[in-house]
Amino acid sequence: MSKKNKNKKNIKEKLTSKQTFKLSEVLIIVIISILIGILFGSSITYEKENVVVTNIPEELEEFVSTYENIYQNYYKKVKKEDLINAAYEGMVNSLDDPYAAYMEKDDSESFNQTVNGEYVGIGAAVEYKEENAKISMIYKNSPAQKAGLEVGDQLLAVDGQDVKGKTLSQITKMIKGKENTKVSIKISRDGNEKTYEIKRAKIAVPSVSSKIINKNDKKVGYISIDVFSSTTYKQFKKEYNSLVNKKIDSLIIDVRNNPGGQLDDVKEILQLLEKRDKVLYQIQTKNIKSKVYDGTKNYCNYQIAILINKGSASASEILATSLKENNKAILVGKTTYGKGTVQKAYSLSSGATLKYTTQKWLTPKGNWINEKGIAPDEEVDLSDEYKENPSDDTDNQLQKAIEVLTK
Numbered sequence: 001m002s003k004k005n006k007n008k009k010n011i012k013e014k015l016t017s018k019q020t021f022k023l024s025e026v027l028i029i030v031i032i033s034i035l036i037g038i039l040f041g042s043s044i045t046y047e048k049e050n051v052v053v054t055n056i057p058e059e060l061e062e063f064v065s066t067y068e069n070i071y072q073n074y075y076k077k078v079k080k081e082d083l084i085n086a087a088y089e090g091m092v093n094s095l096d097d098p099y100a101a102y103m104e105k106d107d108s109e110s111f112n113q114t115v116n117g118e119y120v121g122i123g124a125a126v127e128y129k130e131e132n133a134k135i136s137m138i139y140k141n142s143p144a145q146k147a148g149l150e151v152g153d154q155l156l157a158v159d160g161q162d163v164k165g166k167t168l169s170q171i172t173k174m175i176k177g178k179e180n181t182k183v184s185i186k187i188s189r190d191g192n193e194k195t196y197e198i199k200r201a202k203i204a205v206p207s208v209s210s211k212i213i214n215k216n217d218k219k220v221g222y223i224s225i226d227v228f229s230s231t232t233y234k235q236f237k238k239e240y241n242s243l244v245n246k247k248i249d250s251l252i253i254d255v256r257n258n259p260g261g262q263l264d265d266v267k268e269i270l271q272l273l274e275k276r277d278k279v280l281y282q283i284q285t286k287n288i289k290s291k292v293y294d295g296t297k298n299y300c301n302y303q304i305a306i307l308i309n310k311g312s313a314s315a316s317e318i319l320a321t322s323l324k325e326n327n328k329a330i331l332v333g334k335t336t337y338g339k340g341t342v343q344k345a346y347s348l349s350s351g352a353t354l355k356y357t358t359q360k361w362l363t364p365k366g367n368w369i370n371e372k373g374i375a376p377d378e379e380v381d382l383s384d385e386y387k388e389n390p391s392d393d394t395d396n397q398l399q400k401a402i403e404v405l406t407k
Contacts (some may be wrong), residue, residue: 027252030229039399063087081350086118088354097357099343105351112353115261115345117229118178123203124149124169131388133163133171135187139203147198150189157186207232210239212246212390218407221248221302228261228315233268240272250405251300252398253319254307256333263342263361270322273300279317282362283342289362303328305401308376313337321363321374332401340370378404 071078088102094395103111113119123142124135133155138144155163158174166174176181177200186195207227213220221243225232243251270280271294280292306320306329317336323329342359362368378400386394393399 005235012284034255053357072344084350084351088352092354092356095356098339099339100356101354103353103355108347108351112347114227115229116226117207117231118202120200121203122147122149122183122185122198122200126155126168126281127350128168133166133168139206140189142203143198143201147185147196149185149187149196149198153187155185156188156193157280160186168359204231205229206234206235208239210243211271212243212248213252213402215402218249218406219249220405221246221256223251224254225258225316225319226318228263228265230265232262233265233272236269238270248302251304251403252304252307252401253304253323253329254398255312255316255319256307256309256310256397258313258316259311260316260339262323263315263318266318267294268316269319273304273323273328274326275299279364280322281364282366284362285358289366291364300328303405306331307397307401307404308333308336308374309382309397310334310337310373314339314341317369317374318361321367321369324374324377325364330378330404332378332404333376333380334382335375335379335396336369336370336373338369338370338373 073285092100092102122144123139124144125338127136137151182199210223242353282291344353344358379399380400383396
C-alpha cells in the first residue's frame with residue numbers, strides 16, 4: 001500500500017472510531033459517508049477559476065492525441081467522461097498528498113454542501129436503530145418539522161420505495177432532490193402508518209451550539225463547534241453574543257472531534273476573540289511566509305478553556321494553538337490530530353471538484369504542528385463512564401475545564 005493510501009486509511013480510521021456522537025456525526029439527510037477522508041482535516045479555500053494557460057505544452061498535445069486514439073479505436077465502447085475522470089484521478093493520485101481528491105459531480109455536490117453548511121432536503125437526520133431506519137433529529141422550523149415528522153418515527157418508504165435493506169447512503173440519495181420539489185415520506189409511529197408530502201428546501205446545518213454551566217456561583221459559557229463550514233462564524237457570533245449578554249464569567253470552546261473546514265470562518269472567529277495587534281496564525285506558500293492579523297478592539301476578556309482530542313484537526317488546531325500562544329486559553333483533553341496544511345478546492349465546468357494542498361499554516365510563533373499535533377495543558381483521558389453514559393456529569397474532560405476556570 002502506498003504512503004498516500006496508508007495516510008488516507010489512517011484518516012478514515014480516526015474519523016470512524018469516534019466514541020462519542022455530536023451533531024455533525026449523525027448522518028444528515030444529505031451528507032453521505034463517502035466524504036469520510038475527503039473533508040477530514042481540511043482547511044479549505046475556494047478558487048472558482050482555473051489558471052489561464054496561453055500555450056498548450058507539447059506533452060498535453062500528445063495526451064489529447066492518446067485520448068482520441070483510445071476513444072476511437074478501443075475495441076469496446078468507451079465513455080469520454082470515464083477517460084477524463086481517470087485522467088484527473090491519475091494526476092491526484094500521483095501527488096504525495098493524503099488530502100488531495102478528485103470528486104465527480106455527485107460527490108462534489110455533497111462535499112460542497114457539507115463545507116458550505118447548507119443543503120437541499122427536508123431538515124431531518126436518519127439513523128439505524130434496532131435494525132430500523134428512524135428519524136433521529138429534526139431541525140427547528142424545517143420542512144420536516146412543519147410537516148409533522150417526529151423524532152423516533154420509523155422510516156418505511158420514500159416516494160413509494162421501501163427502505164428496508166437499503167443503506168443510509170442509499171436512503172440519503174432517495175430523499176435528496178431539487179429545491180421546491182416534493183418527496184413522499186412514509187413512517188410508522190406507535191403502530192400507525194402515515195405518509196407525508198414534504199417540499200424540499202435549502203437547510204442551514206447547525207454547526208454551533210451553546211449553553212451556560214453553573215458552578216461555584218460562576219457562570220461558565222460553553223460553545224461547541226462541530227465543523228467549520230461557511231456559516232459557522234455567523235452561528236458562533238450569535239451564540240457568543242448571547243452568552244455575553246447573560247453575563248458569563250468564563251468560556252469553554254469545545255472542538256473535540258471537529259475535523260476542520262473553512263479557513264475563513266476560523267479566521268473570523270479568532271478576529272472576534274483576539275486583540276488587533278496579535279498574530280492569529282501564519283501562512284507559508286512555497287518559501288513565502290505571511291502573518292495573519294486583524295483582531296478586534298472589543299476582544300474577548302474571558303478566561304478560555306478549549307477542549308481538544310485526537311479528532312481535532314486543521315482549522316480546530318488553528319483555533320486552539322492561536323488562542324494558546326496568545327495567552328488567551330488553556331487546552332484540556334488529548335493531543336490533537338496534527339494537520340498543518342491548507343487545501344484549495346477548484347470547481348470544474350463539469351460540476352466536479354479538484355482539491356489539493358497549496359499551503360502550510362504555522363502557529364503565531366511560527367511552529368508547524370503537522371504530524372505532531374498540539375499537546376494539552378491538562379491531559380485528561382475520556383472516562384469509560386462517559387463512553388457508556390454520555391452526559392455533562394460523566395464528561396471528565398469537560399469537568400476538568402470547568403474546574404480550571406472556576407477554582
